[in-house]
Amino acid sequence: MAEAIIEVSQLTKQFKGKTAVRKVEFKIGKGEIFGLIGQNGAGKSTLLKMIAGLISPTSGEIKLFDRPVKDNHPYFERIGVLIENPGLYPHHTAYENLELIAISYGLTNRKEHINKLLKLVGLEGSNKTKVKNYSMGMKQRLGIAAALIGSPDVLILDEPINGLDPQGISEIRNMILELNKTGMTIIISSHILEELSKVATQYAIVHQGEIIEHHSREQLLLQCEDRIEIEVDKASSAVPILEQKLHINHYKVISERVVYVYDAHLENQHIIKTLVESGITVHSIIKHKQSLEQYFLARIESEGGSRD
Ligand SMILES: Nc1ncnc2c1ncn2[C@@H]1O[C@H](COP(=O)(O)OP(=O)(O)OP(=O)(O)O)[C@@H](O)[C@H]1O
Ligand SMILES: [Mg+2]
Known part of the structure; x- marks a missing residue:
């Protein structure tokens, strides 16, 4: 495997007696597309939130770029995140939404960067529309652009194709492959294995908080034969x-x-x-x-x- 960018060991999260994630272990190499598959309530979002530093684990360890993670670790800045609903301002346009995030990142030269991201996610034509009038697919694309504002090394996308039509799914898939070509490591969750199979290089099946299987793409296809x-x-x-x-x-x-x-x-x-x-x-x-x-x-x- 290429240099491990993320490594989790014995990662566990409990919510008031309910174990949402239980002793999860895996490594993700640089440049991989890591697919996390699981049904509703399997623990995908909880696991991704811990990796993204949004919630802290009950026990276990996460290493990012070979360094153990603590709260507010500066390495979190190298991770872009879209988990559950993107926090967008409904009364602003896509450009304005991205600009607000860019300001909070302290970015200068924002205009060029934001326009490039809007083009990348296919929203360059909708500059006057307010986000409250966006379709679900458009919001999802804007959420991905928002996750990319800080030019992250790792992009975490929690069910990015949820609710999209087949064309939207295929566009998001192509976008993921394009981003990956630039060397970006991507973690993507879904409850549809078939969808992930078109992009992911690694597959982990999560069930009741545990990783019950972890395969490379080749191994997975072999299992199905x-x-x-x-x-x-x-x-x-x-x-x-x-x-x-x-x-x-x-x-x-x-x-x-x-x-x-x-x-x-x-x-x-x-x-x-x-x-x-x-x-x-x-x-x-x-x-x-x-x-x-x-x-x-x-x-x-x-x-x-x-x-x-
Ligand atoms: N903040 C919380 N407080 C209590 N229980 C929680 C909390 N967040 C998640 N859980 C529980 O942890 C389990 C895993 O939830 P999680 O959201 O990680 O699943 P998921 O795989 O993302 O599901 P979905 O496909 O529906 O998004 C569920 O049983 C859920 O009820
Ligand atoms: Mg979820």
């Missing part, structure tokens, strides 16, 4: 070949012509060649992929139970 479906002339003739020549033990005969093989890492070509060389006619062979959403739900269900 769960079986090979083979259709032959006669399944009973194919089975001995699968067992003896391909050493496959994990299979299921579905019908007279169809066999499912669960050693999904085997190459289709290799299976076809071996079967054909043994005189078996292969009609079709397909790798069946579980959808990411099915996978996510199956993982959550297998964890089950409710904790305090």
Whole structure:
């Protein structure tokens, strides 16, 4: 992994006896897009708020840029945050909103910087409209621009695609990829794994406050590749070949012509060649992929139970 920019260990947050985040551990390398997936109430926002320095942990440690974090740590200035509702002034325009934030950051040369950000988030054309008249997507974009005011090294976006239409989702996704190309590390949460799968390089599934799985993109896609479906002339003739020549033990005969093989890492070509060389006619062979959403739900269900 590239240099770890964020590292959390044993991170825990309790609210009056309710554990919202429990002993969470992970590292995020520089330049990664870290996707946090979890259902409503899983603990995503609480976890992100702790990393952003908005609330303090009950126990555990957060390191930013290899240094332990204390309250008001200056390193928090290197983090841009959009968590839950962006705090926008409804009676001001987008430009004015960003200017107020820029002033609070003590930025000079604000005009050029703000116009650049408005262009980046696709709001450059709406300069006279007050934010109270914005659509949800426009507010979300402005929230992202606000998070970028301080030119952060790390951008935290809590459910940035919530409530957006497909075009808005795709635009935000492209924006995230563009920002990432500049070397920015991005943490993004969602309750839809499929959406994150188009951008994230790392995936952590959070359930009832715990990280129950953490995968690279490659590992996640591999997890979803769960079986090979083979259709032959006669399944009973194919089975001995699968067992003896391909050493496959994990299979299921579905019908007279169809066999499912669960050693999904085997190459289709290799299976076809071996079967054909043994005189078996292969009609079709397909790798069946579980959808990411099915996978996510199956993982959550297998964890089950409710904790305090
Ligand atoms: N300030 C608080 N006081 C008490 N309980 C809280 C507080 N903030 C969060 N919680 C609880 O902690 C748990 C995790 O909440 P959190 O907001 O982190 O979940 P989430 O994954 O962001 O959910 P969502 O997808 O709905 O945004 C929930 O049970 C919630 O009720
Ligand atoms: Mg939340």
